Amino acid sequence: MQRNIHGGDIYSEVIEYDFSVNTNPLECAQLHKELLERASVKLGHYPDPEQRRFREAVARIEGVASENVWGCNGASEGFMAIINMLNPAKALLIDPCFAGYRYALAAKNCRIETYRLDEANDFQVGEAFIEGLKKYAGEGLDLLMLANPNNPTGKVISEDILIAILETCRVHDIKLVIDECFLRMSSSKKSMVQHINEYNGLYVVNAFTKLFSIPGIRVGYIVSQAQNIERIKGFTPEWNMSVLAHEAGVLCGEYLRDRNWQQETDSLVLEERRFLQDELRRLGLEVWDSDTCFILFCSNITDLKEELIKRRILIRDCSNYEGLGKGYYRIAVKQHSENVELIAALKDIIGG
Numbered sequence: 116m117q118r119n120i121h122g123g124d125i126y127s128e129v130i131e132y133d134f135s136v137n138t139n140p141l142e143c144a145q146l147h148k149e150l151l152e153r154a155s156v157k158l159g160h161y162p163d164p165e166q167r168r169f170r171e172a173v174a175r176i177e178g179v180a181s182e183n184v185w186g187c188n189g190a191s192e193g194f195m196a197i198i199n200m201l202n203p204a205k206a207l208l209i210d211p212c213f214a215g216y217r218y219a220l221a222a223k224n225c226r227i228e229t230y231r232l233d234e235a236n237d238f239q240v241g242e243a244f245i246e247g248l249k250k251y252a253g254e255g256l257d258l259l260m261l262a263n264p265n266n267p268t269g270k271v272i273s274e275d276i277l278i279a280i281l282e283t284c285r286v287h288d289i290k291l292v293i294d295e296c297f298l299r300m301s302s303s304k305k306s307m308v309q310h311i312n313e314y315n316g317l318y319v320v321n322a323f324t325k326l327f328s329i330p331g332i333r334v335g336y337i338v339s340q341a342q343n344i345e346r347i348k349g350f351t352p353e354w355n356m357s358v359l360a361h362e363a364g365v366l367c368g369e370y371l372r373d374r375n376w377q378q379e380t381d382s383l384v385l386e387e388r389r390f391l392q393d394e395l396r397r398l399g400l401e402v403w404d405s406d407t408c409f410i411l412f413c414s415n416i417t418d419l420k421e422e423l424i425k426r427r428i429l430i431r432d433c434s435n436y437e438g439l440g441k442g443y444y445r446i447a448v449k450q451h452s453e454n455v456e457l458i459a460a461l462k463d464i465i466g467g
Contacts, residue, residue, distance in 0.1 A: 131427040132453050134446040137266075137409040138328040139300065140387060140453075141380050146327060146370060154362040162358045169361045172368030173336050177308050182341040185348060186356045186364060189333035190296050190322040194219040194260075196350040197318050197337065201290055203257035207248065209240065210438030213266045213294065217437075220260075228256070231438055237403055238268040238411075245279050252287035259284060262294040264301050267433050267445040269405030271298075274305040281310055281317065290316040296335075299326050299377065300384055301407040308338050315340045323367040325408070326380065334363045384408045387448045394458045398465050408448045416465065417441040426460045 163169075170181040177184070187193040198219050205226045208216055220227055230247045232238040240261070248259065261280070264271045272280075277293075284291040291314070293307045298321070308319050322335035334356070337347060356364075370376045384407070391410055395402045401413040411433065416422070419442075420432040433443040446457065 190335035206258040211436035
């Protein structure tokens with residue numbers, strides 16, 4: 116089974132600027148230092164198997180009870196746990212979408228149906244998708260997995276469409292997994308967590324990985340009805356989160372509650388996303404407007420990733436996304452100085 120399906124491979128080449136991983140461009144060094152100081156005094160102990168402080172911290176920022184939360188070794192473990200628990204025979208994905216969903220579904224030999232998003236319609240999930248969902252519902256669909264915003268297109272799904280999707284899933288008893296890992300870095304922050312009590316088949320997966328630039332720690336969580344959470348526990352390992360991950364979750368919760376982290380993130384992402392989109396278009400590239408911290412674009416240079424690696428810059432080649440192909444790339448929104456370096460390198464390659 117293919118495992119190298121994501122960005123972030125800074126180990127195969129010498130990389131100075133990694134635009135393949137969509138972490139927060141905000142400076143996170145102080146948070147990382149504080150986290151290590153807190154965790155260092157607890158490294159000689161096992162983590163709490165019930166994740167009490169972690170679940171309480173997440174519950175406060177999500178507006179739910181701690182019984183509605185279960186922590187995971189990154190969002191990826193959350194997807195695996197839910198799929199192992201539900202054991203679906205048939206699942207629906209949109210194309211293009213995050214490759215990790217296929218990876219998790221393949222472990223259960225689940226049949227995957229796909230709905231191809233319309234590139235000419237900016238890859239939007241809209242009314243046409245709901246009609247398609249109803250069609251699949253009549254054909255024995257068990258599970259729908261969606262990201263909001265979608266990866267790699269960067270498009271947020273509107274609240275009215277999400278509610279219509281939720282209602283369709285409820286009526287047809289289709290389990291719904293919503294991935295909100297990038298929602299807090301997006302222009303719309305309408306979380307589906309507020310709807311968990313309306314349908315016991317709704318599972319919202321999130322992570323602190325991207326918002327606080329801690330992909331190396333793996334801090335994800337699931338929010339669902341309490342009875343679902345109790346079952347999910349049995350599909351994750353004992354002590355599935357380290358002491359460091361527990362402390363990270365607690366500290367991230369504090370940053371979201373007590374500091375201007377969210378506002379500063381929003382301001383920086385919006386400003387730098389606009390800069391990158393404008394500069395990419397000036398280079399003659401086809402660029403799709405994004406609602407979040409990464410941008411999808413297309414070039415007629417099919418070895419653009421390799422050309423940038425020669426300049427110690429890594430971007431995400433999206434040719435392995437279903438529904439895309441050669442020439443499609445995704446870049447993260449970074450600090451302005453880093454974004455300037457990327458644009459300069461692209462100008463050198465493309466000309467302009």
